Each structure stands twice: as structure tokens, then as C-alpha cells.
Amino acid sequence: MALRGQEHAQPAGRGNVRTLYQACTHLGCTPNFCPKNFWFECPSHGSRYDRLGIKVESLRPAPRSLDRFWSEVSADGILTVDTGKISLGPLPVALGQPGLIAPTGCLS
Ligand code: FES
Numbered sequence: 001m002a003l004r005g006q007e008h009a010q011p012a013g014r015g016n017v018r019t020l021y022q023a024c025t026h027l028g029c030t031p032n033f034c035p036k037n038f039w040f041e042c043p044s045h046g047s048r049y050d051r052l053g054i055k056v057e058s059l060r061p062a063p064r065s066l067d068r069f070w071s072e073v074s075a076d077g078i079l080t081v082d083t084g085k086i087s088l089g090p091l092p093v094a095l096g097q098p099g100l101i102a103p104t105g106c107l108s
Pocket of ligand 1: 028060
């Protein structure tokens with residue numbers, strides 16, 4: 001795996017890889033990865049994001065899902081991430097959407 005900057009304009013997450021910016025979309029704190037439920041949980045005000053960075057509407061104040069960096073996987077498996085190109089995360093979804101279950105995680 002290589003990490004280097006690129007100047008190409010392509011949608012974030014291209015190549016079936018999602019590269020998340022680990023900064024809470026509420027006030028920018030760092031959501032910690034919780035190995036109990038594989039979610040990202042913000043210790044500041046409790047926003048929670050699933051393993052794909054999706055924010056659940058009812059789980060605290062963040063206004064959207066985690067933002068994403070531009071990324072690409074080449075044919076030979078090289079991952080390129082451009083941390084200078086950020087796409088805003090999508091709007092939160094309701095708990096109970098396919099794949100989203102209530103997390104019992106690391107925050108109390
Ligand atoms: S900074 Fe993450 S919930 Fe407030």
C-alpha cells in the first residue's frame with residue numbers, strides 16, 4: 001500500500017475503498033474506533049458512525065456522516081489517498097436502515 005498525493009479530480013471512495021476522515025462532523029474531535037461493535041464513537045458528545053462512516057440520526061449531534069478523502073486503487077492494488085480532496089459525508093440515516101443496528105459499544 002502506498003499513500004501519496006495526486007492532482008486528479010475523482011469522486012471520493014473510487015475503487016471500492018472508502019477512506020474516511022476521522023474527524024467528527026460535529027466539532028471536529030476524533031471519533032475512536034470501538035472494537036466491540038466496529039463503530040467510530042466520538043468521546044466528546046457521543047456521535048456514532050458505523051464502520052463505513054455513516055452517522056445515525058438519533059445518536060447525538062453530528063450533522064452528517066464522516067467526510068471522505070479522494071482515493072483510488074490501481075489495477076496492481078496500490079491505494080492512493082489524497083487528503084487534500086475531501087467530500088462531505090452524506091446526511092444521517094435512521095436507525096433500522098439495512099445494516100444499521102443499535103450499537104452497544106465503548107461509550108457508556
Ligand atoms: S465533537 Fe463529536 S459529538 Fe461533538
